[in-house]
Amino acid sequence: MSKLSVDFLGLSWKNPLAAASGTFGFGESYKSLFDPSIIGAICTKGITLEPKEGNSGIRIWETESGLLNSIGLENPGIDSFIYDILPEMGNLGTIIIANVGGDTVDSYLLALDILNSADDVGMIELNISCPNVKAGGMAFGVHPKDAYWITQLAKQVTDKPMMVKLSPNAYDITECALAAESAGADGISLVNTFQAMAIDIAARKPVFDNVYAGLSGPAIKPIALRMLHQTAKAVSVPICGIGGISSAQDVIEFMMAGASVVQVGSAVFKDPYVYGKILAGLDEFMEKEGLHNISEIVGAAL
Amino acid sequence: MHKVISQENIADGIFRITVDIINEARPGQFYMILPPGGAFSLRRPISVHDSTAFTASFLYQVKGRGTKAISLLKSGDELDLVGPLGNGFSFLAQDSVFVGGGLGIAPLFYAIKEFKRAYPGKTAACYLGFSGEAFLTKEYEEISDSFGYMQSGFITDIVEAGSNAYYACGPEAMLEALLKKAGREAHYLASFEARMGCGVGACYSCSIKTASGNVRVCTQGPVLSAKEVFYEQA
Numbered sequence: 359m360s361k362l363s364v365d366f367l368g369l370s371w372k373n374p375l376a377a378a379s380g381t382f383g384f385g386e387s388y389k390s391l392f393d394p395s396i397i398g399a400i401c402t403k404g405i406t407l408e409p410k411e412g413n414s415g416i417r418i419w420e421t422e423s424g425l426l427n428s429i430g431l432e433n434p435g436i437d438s439f440i441y442d443i444l445p446e447m448g449n450l451g452t453i454i455i456a457n458v459g460g461d462t463v464d465s466y467l468l469a470l471d472i473l474n475s476a477d478d479v480g481m482i483e484l485n486i487s488c489p490n491v492k493a494g495g496m497a498f499g500v501h502p503k504d505a506y507w508i509t510q511l512a513k514q515v516t517d518k519p520m521m522v523k524l525s526p527n528a529y530d531i532t533e534c535a536l537a538a539e540s541a542g543a544d545g546i547s548l549v550n551t552f553q554a555m556a557i558d559i560a561a562r563k564p565v566f567d568n569v570y571a572g573l574s575g576p577a578i579k580p581i582a583l584r585m586l587h588q589t590a591k592a593v594s595v596p597i598c599g600i601g602g603i604s605s606a607q608d609v610i611e612f613m614m615a616g617a618s619v620v621q622v623g624s625a626v627f628k629d630p631y632v633y634g635k636i637l638a639g640l641d642e643f644m645e646k647e648g649l650h651n652i653s654e655i656v657g658a659a660l
Numbered sequence: 661m662h663k664v665i666s667q668e669n670i671a672d673g674i675f676r677i678t679v680d681i682i683n684e685a686r687p688g689q690f691y692m693i694l695p696p697g698g699a700f701s702l703r704r705p706i707s708v709h710d711s712t713a714f715t716a717s718f719l720y721q722v723k724g725r726g727t728k729a730i731s732l733l734k735s736g737d738e739l740d741l742v743g744p745l746g747n748g749f750s751f752l753a754q755d756s757v758f759v760g761g762g763l764g765i766a767p768l769f770y771a772i773k774e775f776k777r778a779y780p781g782k783t784a785a786c787y788l789g790f791s792g793e794a795f796l797t798k799e800y801e802e803i804s805d806s807f808g809y810m811q812s813g814f815i816t817d818i819v820e821a822g823s824n825a826y827y828a829c830g831p832e833a834m835l836e837a838l839l840k841k842a843g844r845e846a847h848y849l850a851s852f853e854a855r856m857g858c859g860v861g862a863c864y865s866c867s868i869k870t871a872s873g874n875v876r877v878c879t880q881g882p883v884l885s886a887k888e889v890f891y892e893q894a
Contacts, residue, residue: 380863380864381857381858381862381863382862383858383860383861383862383863383864386861387858387860387861387862387879388858388860388862391742391860403862403864411867411869411874412864412867412874417855417864417867418702418855418856418863418865419855420700420701421701422699423699423701424701425701425702427857427863427865429863429864429865432864432867432874575701576701624701624857626858627701627702627857627858627863628694628700628701628702628703629694630742630858630860
């Protein structure tokens with residue numbers, strides 16, 4: 359067993375890094391720059407039952423220490439994912455996590471049912487936290503009772519290990535995590551983007567057609583870390599940490615706060631080679647600390 | 661990281677930066693450039709303006725803090741860029757018309773040079789439109805067989821119709837007007853601009869609607885068939 363390998367939801371990861379949904383396409387995009395098999399797992403772009411065109415207008419906007427996005431879950435739909443994309447994605451040499459979104463409960467459940475036949479999908483990330491779609495999306499991730507309801511139904515349908523991706527815009531993210539756990543979620547991932555906005559002062563109107571967008575990047579890291587720490591104290595299922603991670607230091611902080619694995623998201627836009635750099639940094643840290651496996655630090659700061 | 665060879669202030673707010681890099685770019689391709697200083701989360705997609713075997717230059721306008729930071733770089737400084745990315749222009753062996761508007765003239769310089777290199781017997785007519793100060797007109801005139809420019813009005817007014825091949829970059833209104841002039845049967849490719857996150861097709865920030873559904877400007881473009889993009893035009 360290598361120093362960086364970890365077990366998460368019954369799967370053996372070569373390292374605790376995953377590519378966050380929405381920042382890594384379907385794993386093919388960065389192939390000309392580096393081999394994606396160095397990453398422990400790849401979360402797909404959010405997939406919905408039907409294809410979605412996404413939002414109109416500006417979709418991305420740089421902020422101080424971060425960025426706003428309002429993509430609106432543009433994706434080719436579950437059938438195209440399985441027939442057109444997955445055959446190639448399945449050969450990337452890493453774990454594939456299907457990130458599943460939906461407008462209605464039925465659309466989530468139908469998509470999950472179809473994914474049961476997709477052997478190349480190792481895990482499900484139930485996205486109840488997208489802030490950029492009007493119906494569904496985050497609606498299921500704001501109230502604990504909704505998180506409970508959808509998680510329980512999803513678990514009845516899916517045959518695959520499933521983590522529930524939570525929103526920092528929930529009334530109480532720890533309550534939502536507890537609800538998902540008691541509804542049978544195998545794991546929790548947090549956090550999705552923070553609802554935020556920008557204004558075009560010349561036009562005197564919001565930058566985004568959808569008005570509110572999702573903030574990611576280093577700006578959210580300390581808040582995401584705090585939310586993860588609180589959640590880790592409350593639940594006993596494994597947690598995947600997300601939120602502004604861009605360095606080995608960040609990964610170590612999230613793992614010490616209780617994350618078993620983490621996702622790197624928009625940091626890859628700034629530095630396409632960030633994954634390799636983080637892995638090298640983790641090696642260096644373990645060497646210095648005399649660790650045998652990276653999992654030894656999980657929860658060290660709880 | 662790549663060494664900056666030169667930084668020229670071409671016109672008010674318009675700069676040209678030349679970087680030491682092995683040229684692999686086709687005309688119409690772009691690089692994702694990270695503004696220096698560590699304060700930026702997104703790279704800026706900037707098309708190749710000119711290139712030699714060991715250099716690439718970029719013509720850009722200072723619009724915000726990112727392009728401002730790039731403009732402050734001096735010869736000898738380093739620049740972080742990823743690319744070349746995108747599809748680039750594919751030329752036909754035909755007399756061709758190149759139309760640029762504003763900063764959209766940028767990719768056409770390398771495009772015209774490469775077109776003439778591939779098809780020396782075919783003519784390149786170049787038309788550049790500016791709103792106000794014109795820049796680099798002499799350089800474009802030198803590499804073109806015929807040349808015209810305007811500092812106000814619609815450059816498409818002086819473009820001669822009847823060619824079979826058009827290549828353009830500029831404001832969407834100009835690109836769309838050129839489609840009317842060229843007609844929908846012409847081979848008309850335009851380089852489109854879009855805000856990008858990744859530049860490699862991962863994030864779907866730069867999607868635009870076309871006749872054949874959404875396309876990502878970064879990977880399926882930035883050079884697209886104009887009639888595919890302006891499909892609603894009668």
